[in-house]
Amino acid sequence: MTEAGGLTKLQMYIGGEWVAPSGGDYIESVNPFTAQPWALVPRGNAQDADRAILAADEAFRNGPWGRMHASDRGAIIHRLGALIEKHADELAEIEVRDNGRLLAEMRHQIAYVAKWYYYYAGLADKIEGTVHPCDKPALSYSKHEPLGVCVGIVPWNAPLLLFSLKAAPALAAGNTIVMKPAETTSATALKLMELVEAAGFPPGVVNVVTGYGKEVGEPLATHPKTRHIGFTGSTATGAHLGMLAARDIKRVSLELGGKSPNIVFADADLDNAVRGVVGGIFGATGQTCIAGSRLLVQREVHDEFVEKLAAFTKAARVGDPCNPATQIGPMANQMQYQRVLDYIEVARNEGAKLALGGKHPEIEECATGYFIEPTIFTGVTNNMRIAREEVFGPVLSTIVFDDAEEAIAIANDSEFGLAAGVWTSDMRLALKMSDRLEAGSVWINTYRDISYTTPFGGYKKSGLGRENGVEGIREYLQTKAVWISTAKEIANPFVIG
Structure with a gap:
């Protein structure tokens, strides 16, 4: 050098x-x-x-x-x-x-x-x-x-x-x-x-x-x-x-690429699931192939879960990545920064409801960097572009489901099959989901774990x-x-x- x-x-x-x-x-x-x-x-x-x-x-x-x-x-x-x-x-x-x-x-x-x-x-x-x-x-x-x-x-x-x-x-x-x-x-x-x-x-x-x-x-x-x-x-x-x-x-x-579903059932430990969902999509500012960018939540706990999720995410510190207190850093480059902002606009135009974020943060130390607030959309359907295309940024699409069969159908209705997460206290249900989900990695009550010992790769595209x-x-x-x-x-x- x-x-x-x-x-x-x-x-x-x-x-x-x-x-x-x-x-x-x-x-x-x-x-x-x-x-x-x-x-x-x-x-x-x-x-x-x-x-x-x-x-x-x-x-x-x-x-x-x-x-x-x-x-x-x-x-x-x-x-x-x-x-x-x-x-x-x-x-x-x-x-x-x-x-x-x-x-x-x-x-x-x-x-x-x-x-x-x-x-x-x-x-x-x-x-x-x-x-x-x-x-x-x-x-x-x-x-x-x-x-x-x-x-x-x-x-x-x-x-x-x-x-x-x-x-x-x-x-x-x-x-x-x-x-x-x-x-x-x-x-x-x-x-x-x-x-x-x-x-x-x-x-x-x-x-x-x-x-x-x-x-x-x-x-x-x-x-x-x-x-x-x-x-x-x-x-x-x-x-x-x-x-x-x-x-x-x-x-x-x-x-x-991936468009991985993170599936939360009503019987899950919701507080733990919130932490897992946040890490799955906002960790690394959403710039991972395994990002849990599609959040599937069972209808009976949807509103409660989204409220907990938004409150937890809103408290995350955005800023200088060298500061030990920072939890969310910038996008990696200007091109990806603009791409993610464009997808946020696409989601709004498709009718998704912005529940949190969606813009450059109004924080002084973030003024010149490629920062985007952690963003949560609700009211998303699986046919929207925001639910089908890989955004590769801190943008979460929330989709409602009623039962396991519907969750499986929504999760598998994607050209991608890299990863999936399941949050439930019912191990029979967890095993059923792991069998039926079309993904190379399925995490149960955790997300984004990798190891040098464990095979990693994708299904489909x-x-x-x-x-x-x-x-x-x-x-x-x-x-x-x-x-x-x-x-x-x-x-x-x-x-x-």
């Missing part, structure tokens, strides 16, 4: 070297709290993408990484986790400047990110094959091998966490990686490369190229030496990357593949079957089987 005109000037990391963008151009990274630039991010291009892929391919085919025993690879990955844990506060401060998330939350989250590296470091030497009960005169067994060069493309809402969900299992599987963070939030990924060097990764095993999707992301995805594309982001972009990958029959893992847990590493492996004949001779060479 260097200074240029008062801004921190960053470099890309390719083949174990810090490099400037080949075109010489940079992108301003803007602090969402001040709406002022603080860093210059390299604006890479196809030439930079090619250089990174070739470096990763060379490291995979001819470097020490592929010849290294899995236990030794695991030790290096574990060291990276320890370094992340040691530098969590520094990484958190950078992330807050980049995307406006709460400092208290980022300190906790980045310290927790280290556990992904610990988990997959331990899994690296436990990828076992199988000996098959073959019906032929042969020893038949299978083994799991890495794919090669894997590309990870991650968004701006949780840059280092989402980077690690892809990098840790890909590396543990024995692959090399090229990561492209969002152009507006690249600083932590580049800072992480200092820790990658310190952990002892061979050159070319981990690379970071920054820039815009069209200029860098697509060249990475379409490069003939890329074997896997891992993407987190919008459904539209994921579909586009999926089509690009299909041309060369590349593997993809896509974690995409919310994605393909799974991250986390043992299933997460399988996305980065391919299976080879080996046959060793025990027959004395081939009986008939013209007959197979």
